[in-house]
Amino acid sequence: MTADQVTLSELERDALTEIVNIGVSRAASSLRKMIGDQVLLSVPSIEVVNQRRAARLISEREVVDLVAVRQDFSGPFSGRALLIFPETNSLELVRAVTGGELSAEEVVEMEQEALAETGNVILNSCLATMANMLKRSLSMTIPEVLRGNGALLFEVDEEAAADGLVLFLYIDFAVRQRDIRGYIAMLMDIPSLSTLKELLDEFIARIVGEDG
Amino acid sequence: MADDTQAISADQLRAAMAAAGASGAWDWNIVRDELTVDARFAELYGLSEELVGKPLPTTTFFRAIHPDDRARIRIAVAGLLAGAELFSKEFRVVAPHGSTLWMHGRGQSHLNDQDEPVRFTGLMVDVTDRKRTEERLRVAQSAGGVGTFEYQDGFATVSVSGEFCRLLGLHPAERLPVRTINAVVCDGEELLIPEDGKAPVSLDREFRVRRSDDEAERWIARRGEVIRDVEGSGYRLLGVIYDVTLSKLQEMRLRELNDTLEQRVAQEIEERLRTEETLRQAQKMEAVGQLTGGIAHDFNNLLTIITGSIDMASRRLDSSADPRVGRALEHAMRGAERAAALTQRLLAFSRRQPLDPRTVDVPRLLAGMSDLLTRTITEAVAIAIDAPDDVWTIEADRHQLENAILNLAVNGRDAMPQGGSLTITARNRSVRADERSDGQLVAGDYVAIEVIDEGVGMDVETLGKVFDPFFTTKEVGKGTGLGLSMVYGFAKQSGGSVLIKSTPGVGTTVTLLLARSIQDTEAPMDTARDDEPSGSASETILVVEDDDDVRAYTVGTLRELGYRVMEAHDGPTALALLEKQEQPVKLLITDVVMPQMSGSELAAAARERQPGLNILYTSGYPRDAIMRDGRLDHGVDLLPKPFTLRTLASRVREIIDRG
Numbered sequence: 001m002t003a004d005q006v007t008l009s010e011l012e013r014d015a016l017t018e019i020v021n022i023g024v025s026r027a028a029s030s031l032r033k034m035i036g037d038q039v040l041l042s043v044p045s046i047e048v049v050n051q052r053r054a055a056r057l058i059s060e061r062e063v064v065d066l067v068a069v070r071q072d073f074s075g076p077f078s079g080r081a082l083l084i085f086p087e088t089n090s091l092e093l094v095r096a097v098t099g100g101e102l103s104a105e106e107v108v109e110m111e112q113e114a115l116a117e118t119g120n121v122i123l124n125s126c127l128a129t130m131a132n133m134l135k136r137s138l139s140m141t142i143p144e145v146l147r148g149n150g151a152l153l154f155e156v157d158e159e160a161a162a163d164g165l166v167l168f169l170y171i172d173f174a175v176r177q178r179d180i181r182g183y184i185a186m187l188m189d190i191p192s193l194s195t196l197k198e199l200l201d202e203f204i205a206r207i208v209g210e211d212g
Numbered sequence: 213m214a215d216d217t218q219a220i221s222a223d224q225l226r227a228a229m230a231a232a233g234a235s236g237a238w239d240w241n242i243v244r245d246e247l248t249v250d251a252r253f254a255e256l257y258g259l260s261e262e263l264v265g266k267p268l269p270t271t272t273f274f275r276a277i278h279p280d281d282r283a284r285i286r287i288a289v290a291g292l293l294a295g296a297e298l299f300s301k302e303f304r305v306v307a308p309h310g311s312t313l314w315m316h317g318r319g320q321s322h323l324n325d326q327d328e329p330v331r332f333t334g335l336m337v338d339v340t341d342r343k344r345t346e347e348r349l350r351v352a353q354s355a356g357g358v359g360t361f362e363y364q365d366g367f368a369t370v371s372v373s374g375e376f377c378r379l380l381g382l383h384p385a386e387r388l389p390v391r392t393i394n395a396v397v398c399d400g401e402e403l404l405i406p407e408d409g410k411a412p413v414s415l416d417r418e419f420r421v422r423r424s425d426d427e428a429e430r431w432i433a434r435r436g437e438v439i440r441d442v443e444g445s446g447y448r449l450l451g452v453i454y455d456v457t458l459s460k461l462q463e464m465r466l467r468e469l470n471d472t473l474e475q476r477v478a479q480e481i482e483e484r485l486r487t488e489e490t491l492r493q494a495q496k497m498e499a500v501g502q503l504t505g506g507i508a509h510d511f512n513n514l515l516t517i518i519t520g521s522i523d524m525a526s527r528r529l530d531s532s533a534d535p536r537v538g539r540a541l542e543h544a545m546r547g548a549e550r551a552a553a554l555t556q557r558l559l560a561f562s563r564r565q566p567l568d569p570r571t572v573d574v575p576r577l578l579a580g581m582s583d584l585l586t587r588t589i590t591e592a593v594a595i596a597i598d599a600p601d602d603v604w605t606i607e608a609d610r611h612q613l614e615n616a617i618l619n620l621a622v623n624g625r626d627a628m629p630q631g632g633s634l635t636i637t638a639r640n641r642s643v644r645a646d647e648r649s650d651g652q653l654v655a656g657d658y659v660a661i662e663v664i665d666e667g668v669g670m671d672v673e674t675l676g677k678v679f680d681p682f683f684t685t686k687e688v689g690k691g692t693g694l695g696l697s698m699v700y701g702f703a704k705q706s707g708g709s710v711l712i713k714s715t716p717g718v719g720t721t722v723t724l725l726l727a728r729s730i731q732d733t734e735a736p737m738d739t740a741r742d743d744e745p746s747g748s749a750s751e752t753i754l755v756v757e758d759d760d761d762v763r764a765y766t767v768g769t770l771r772e773l774g775y776r777v778m779e780a781h782d783g784p785t786a787l788a789l790l791e792k793q794e795q796p797v798k799l800l801i802t803d804v805v806m807p808q809m810s811g812s813e814l815a816a817a818a819r820e821r822q823p824g825l826n827i828l829y830t831s832g833y834p835r836d837a838i839m840r841d842g843r844l845d846h847g848v849d850l851l852p853k854p855f856t857l858r859t860l861a862s863r864v865r866e867i868i869d870r871g
Contacts (some may be wrong), residue, residue, distance in 0.1 A: 025321075053383070208287065209284050
């Protein structure tokens with residue numbers, strides 16, 4: 001089975017984008033409560049690429065090193081979710097989340113913890129929403145913070161299958177007048193992606209099936 | 213909760229619509245599952261006016277949406293209803309009058325305290341014009357291969373189009389970091405997007421890039437405008453890029469062609485000078501040839517008179533005469549013969565000699581040449597001739613063969629400035645069909661005449677050119693460059709070939725292969741007969757010669773031989789005489805080169821009057837008048853000047869008896 005056989009149709013991509021949008025909206029709502037300020041999160045688009053291409057894609061867009069929060073998930077479809085920020089943006093995010101009252105040292109000190117927590121909120125919301133909307137259940141590991149370039153995040157990872165595909169979601173944050181861009185990447189093997197595709201089709205049938 | 217679920221008033225909707233320039237506003241009450249729309253929305257969807265502001269079924273929202281877009285919008289709305297916060301979609305709406313409009317719907321969900329979505333409000337704006345423009349722009353970009361970019365000074369990213377990314381081999385994106393774009397530019401080139409914050413004077417520039425995906429090196433042109441901020445030093449770059457690799461390559465090729473033009477012109481001039489030099493040499497040879505030929509013609513006429521007169525005088529001497537007179541006449545004759553031989557060589561040198569193939573006995577010919585060879589070759593070179601008697605006879609023009617051998621011998625001499633030995637051999641050689649080395653020689657029996665020297669030899673490159681006309685290793689003026697080419701031409705003309713082998717520092721062997729003659733014995737020499745055959749008065753001969761002395765001698769000799777002779781000094785006179793004759797003329801003897809009418813013209817006219825008339829030409833220099841390709845025309849007899857009584861007598865008798 002090759003990657004071409006599990007490409008998502010336009011409608012499937014739309015459906016997944018909406019589901020993730022619901023997830024990030026919930027995450028935004030959680031973050032709002034955490035920091036007591038307006039947080040807007042949206043996912044404008046989604047792509048399915050192979051691991052190598054994902055690494056190249058992100059390194060074309062981001063010239064600095066990356067910070068990622070990683071969470072593995074398992075269930076009907078299993079894989080690894082990554083919330084990725086350019087390193088420069090991560091401190092920005094920490095500063096935004098903590099209210100900008102901390103000194104530079106404190107920010108650096110808190111970065112790891114703040115990132116893990118933010119990542120947890122966002123990834124958890126996304127994965128939980130997906131499970132919910134697709135009417136399945138997923139279990140998740142605790143978040144872990146990684147640093148490195150795109151190749152490191154996508155390829156050096158020995159646990160991901162060599163022929164793995166990446167669901168690549170662009171994510172826009174707006175927190176306290178700061179625009180922060182990030183990415184959500186979901187690494188899945190082909191059987192998992194096939195399952196996801198089937199579940200998306202079920203979801204679409206439920207929504208659209210009513211009147212065509 | 214009551215506030216959240218309360219429908220917005222029609223006034224509010226209208227106000228919002230006016231402010232946003234919207235084409236329709238909606239309010240979707242999620243809790244009550246009702247939809248309220250404004251007047252513009254109703255108009256767009258073809259709903260009656262009284263439905264404005266009234267609760268409608270929520271499915272109304274999808275009714276006018278184009279079927280192809282409906283599923284997509286259903287999914288998006290489902291997302292909103294399930295908790296997504298923002299709605300921003302473009303879709304088509306089929307208006308009641310049938311026209312399709314592109315709408316951009318923007319909306320957002322309103323959450324209650326439990327973060328549950330309760331309302332979904334939004335506006336629809338007609339973006340058909342923009343969509344069309346975008347469509348046009350997209351087609352212009354993809355069809356024209358033009359990528360757009362917009363960069364605001366100070367930003368780390370650039371807004372780009374899909375085509376822009378494709379041209380640089382980058383993954384399609386709407387924004388790319390400046391450094392990602394500049395990373396594809398080849399080393400040493402200026403940056404595609406300036407990073408130093410200084411506004412470029414112009415965007416017009418070409419860049420060499422290495423495409424990110426396939427590593428292909430391409431030329432990219434950047435064009436556009438630098439838009440300066442109204443205040444401050446900021447600027448914006450708005451431009452396009454496109455691939456110019458093809459035209460760049462052509463341009464480079466053209467430039468290269470231009471750059472090498474001078475060199476090529478120099479080469480051409482050099483080549484031309486060489487050709488001119490060759491031409492001059494050829495013209496010189498032609499001039500020398502004409503000069504010698506002209507001299508030979510007059511000289512041979514004089515020699516005819518001299519030898520004829522000596523001949524006549526010798527025959528008139530009886531035994532009682534003073535023996536010193538006889539000896540003196542003999543000396544005079546030998547002197548005249550030597551002069552004739554010299555004239556002959558002059559003609560051979562200038563290639564004015566007609567080929568007259570006869571059966572030749574090579575050993576005899578070589579023996580006869582030994583005197584000439586010894587005189588021509590310096591004393592420092594020892595000459596050895598090795599030609600056994602059993603060597604076959606060949607069919608060749610003996611004068612030309614002598615000339616060829618002499619040429620080769622002279623080359624051998626010149627190759628041995630320090631002296632050495634020159635060997636000339638003749639051997640029989642049978643060439644079988646499978647051993648034809650140059651592929652041009654017909655299988656059969658040949659006589660191989662080899663001229664072997666111990667000289668400086670030649671390398672392979674020189675060997676490849678030796679038969680080229682005007683190729684010479686000798687200094688300008690020393691060699692004609694025609695020697696070997698003449699030998700080659702002669703050999704080919706005679707159905708043979710020339711082979712050449714050479715080793716630098718060891719020597720050169722030239723082999724002349726000439727076909728074996730079917731006749732075993734050499735043709736009798738014209739002078740072989742002791743008694744000259746005579747004629748009778750019944751045999752009339754017409755002699756045409758413009759030189760009075762030569763004519764007088766010829767006529768006198770023929771009369772002495774017993775023929776009836778008439779004479780004319782030019783062609784018209786001769787034709788007049790021919791017409792007056794009652795008896796047919798047996799033979800027309802005519803000079804070849806004459807004013808008014810040439811020998812061959814006279815011959816043709818005479819044969820019209822008397823078909824089958826025998827013709828014998830006499831000439832000291834026949835030019836091309838009776839020759840074709842250097843050989844005598846078939847059925848043409850030529851008596852070269854000077855001729856003696858004996859040769860004249862035997863040729864005349866032979867022709868009359870034959871015909």
